Structure formats: C-alpha cells, structure tokens
Amino acid sequence: MKKHIYIYSPSSAVRDKAAFKRGVKRLRALGHEVEIDEAALATHQRFAGDDATRVAAISRAAASGADVALISRGGYGLTRILDAIPYKAVAKAIHDGTEFVGLSDFTAFQNALLAKTGSVTWAGPAVGEDFGAEGGADDIMEACFDDLLGGQGEGTGWRMPARDVDGLAPLRGIHGAVLWGGNLCVLTSLLGTPYFPSIDKGVLFLEDVNEHPYRVERMLDQLRQAGVLARQKAVILGHFTGIRKVSHDRGFSMKTVAARLRELIKPPVLTGLPFGHVPTKVLLPVGAKVEVAADGRDVFMVWGHRHAH
Structure with missing residues (x-):
C-alpha cells in the first residue's frame, strides 16, 4: 500500500535531526514515497523558518498532491501565522484527497481550518516523536496510520x-x-x-x-x-x-x-x-x-x- 507522504514543518524548528531521519527512514521502510519539503529543516530563532517560510511550506504541502501531509513536529509557531494560512487552498487539497495529520501546536491549524472551512483533518502522529521514536514506532499508532492510508479506520x-x-x-x-x-x-x-x-x-x-x-x-x-x-x-x-x-x-x-x-x-x-x-x-x-x-x-x-x- 504505497502512499505519497509530504513532510513539512509549520511550527518549531526540528532540533532532533536523528529522530527526524529515523522517522523518514521508517516511513520509507513501510513502503511509502516520502517527499520532504525544502524548508523542513529550516531554522529561524526557535521556528522552522520565519513566518513567511512556514506559510509557504503549508502552501507547498497543499499543492503537493500527496496522500498525507505530515508535520515534522509540533512546538510553537502556528498561532503566529493563522492570519496568513491559505485556508481555501488547504480545503481544496483535502477535498482532492490529501489528509493533513499532526498534533500539539497543530491544534491551532486544525481548529482554525475547521472554523474557516469546515474541513476535516486528523489528530495523529508527527514524524520525529512518533515514527522516529528512539525505541521504534508504536505498533498501535502505526496500525491506526495504516488504517487512515487504506481508508479503513472507522x-x-x-x-x-x-x-x-x-x-x-x-x-x-x-x-x-x-x-x-x-x-x-x-x-x-x-x-x-x-x-x-x-x-x-x-x-x-x-x-x-x-x-x-x-x-x-x-x-x-x-x-x-x-x-x-x-x-x-x-x-x-x-x-x-x-x-x-x-x-x-x-x-x-x-x-x-x-x-x-x-x-x-x-x-x-x-x-x-x-x-x-x-x-x-x-x-x-x-x-x-x-x-x-x-x-x-x-x-x-x-x-x-x-x-x-
């Protein structure tokens, strides 16, 4: 069940590069095509790039045509850019089949999108802390993620x-x-x-x-x-x-x-x-x-x- 997964960083900078690499490796080992956003490892102060960089990353995720747009990590950063997020483009991407997945700071994105467009997103894993966990990814989390990819989770x-x-x-x-x-x-x-x-x-x-x-x-x-x-x-x-x-x-x-x-x-x-x-x-x-x-x-x-x- 090979799927296209787009990884981007809308919040804090990725500080644990090893966990990020393990997460990407794990997703590829599961057979998926993993595309990494050009600014996924960018750094500006505590953020994954300045505000404009992170807004652009969200736009690229929406335009990627991926099956899943998955955040690298949470942290802090999305409330800073809620006024600038391209909600219509994200809603169209979701309508066309891209599932946006994340947690923690991603809550701001999810609820703002819900308030603005009514679109459904998924509270779920991040690349680093979940797929890149040092002891290996959790089996139940992976099974739930597979259910999402296969359209089986009900x-x-x-x-x-x-x-x-x-x-x-x-x-x-x-x-x-x-x-x-x-x-x-x-x-x-x-x-x-x-x-x-x-x-x-x-x-x-x-x-x-x-x-x-x-x-x-x-x-x-x-x-x-x-x-x-x-x-x-x-x-x-x-x-x-x-x-x-x-x-x-x-x-x-x-x-x-x-x-x-x-x-x-x-x-x-x-x-x-x-x-x-x-x-x-x-x-x-x-x-x-x-x-x-x-x-x-x-x-x-x-x-x-x-x-x-």
Whole structure:
C-alpha cells in the first residue's frame, strides 16, 4: 500500500535531526514515497523558518498532491501565522484527497481550518516523536496510520481508568456530534478569535503536556466560564503527561481536576482517550461527525467510512 507522504514543518524548528531521519527512514521502510519539503529543516530563532517560510511550506504541502501531509513536529509557531494560512487552498487539497495529520501546536491549524472551512483533518502522529521514536514506532499508532492510508479506520475504543467510572451512567445517546479539540493550551489560546470553532453539541477532546494540573484546571475553567463546555455533548480527556508534582500539591492532581469538572458541567466527562504526547495514540478526525457510547469502563467512538484513496 504505497502512499505519497509530504513532510513539512509549520511550527518549531526540528532540533532532533536523528529522530527526524529515523522517522523518514521508517516511513520509507513501510513502503511509502516520502517527499520532504525544502524548508523542513529550516531554522529561524526557535521556528522552522520565519513566518513567511512556514506559510509557504503549508502552501507547498497543499499543492503537493500527496496522500498525507505530515508535520515534522509540533512546538510553537502556528498561532503566529493563522492570519496568513491559505485556508481555501488547504480545503481544496483535502477535498482532492490529501489528509493533513499532526498534533500539539497543530491544534491551532486544525481548529482554525475547521472554523474557516469546515474541513476535516486528523489528530495523529508527527514524524520525529512518533515514527522516529528512539525505541521504534508504536505498533498501535502505526496500525491506526495504516488504517487512515487504506481508508479503513472507522472508529476507536478504549477503557477508562476504573477510578473514573464511579457514578457514570451508561452513555449511548451521542449521534452525529462534531469531534473537535486537541491540545488544551493551544485551543484555549484561540478562544475569542475567528479561529475558535463555534461548535454546539459536539464532542470535545483535550490533551496536554508539561502543564501542571492547576494550569489544566485554569484553562478548563476558562472554557467552562466562556460557555464552551456546557454546549458539548461530551468532553473527553486524553493523556496529560510531563506533570511535575510539588510537595504543596497535597493530593491535588489530574484526578482532582477531572472530578471537579464532572461536578461543574452537565455533559459527561470521559477519560483515558489514547491520544496526546504518548507513543500509543489513535488517529482522530477533527471536524468529522462521530457517535460515542460508554458502558462501564468501555468507551467506543465511531466515525464511519471517511474516504477511499
């Protein structure tokens, strides 16, 4: 199943060149044609080239005709250029069959594109941290990526942590809800801008890295107080990693944050989604309509057949 994969860098500069090379090598070993953008390894301050360079890279990715446009890495940089992204060209590329895939800072691109055009992109791996992982690419991540390439991926399922199931009623009534979200910090930074999707009765998924639970709670409160969370049919929490606890937390944790959120909003709060800055991640269609059901610890999310390359 040979596919054309276009690798570009819309955010931070690639600092781990070895991981980037391993990722490219892995994708080629899987039989794919890998095309690397001319500015993929560019550097300007902390970015993969200046703003104009990165906008041009997005334009080249849209014009590549590739099956998948895959980011080299996340970091920071896309919120700087949201005013300049060629949304119509990207939407046309998606309509013509190019799937845009990424995570972390890519959340800004995904939600801005959703707000502007309604186009579906995929929350998923990056070249360096996933395909180029030092210990090898994760099998589940690769299988989900293969499903995307083959047009086979139609949903996902997972088990919530046992501690989060107490008092949670079986959930079977979510149908045709738009899946959206991504990195909590990046998404919250879009609130109040034209790049924040106005989605009611959606399914909002969130993850983050290197954010203490109190910062996570503060951002969730901002979304809650802005009325965003109450308008959703469900809020789904993925992985929140890289947390550095301190002695005066005195038990305050992500468990505390999730429990409080459940008390404050009516939509169900589900946890354990296999997505975030972790090796084992599923691919999620941002902007697609999904169905969600939960029974005990078992959660299922289905989006049906998206396309066929």
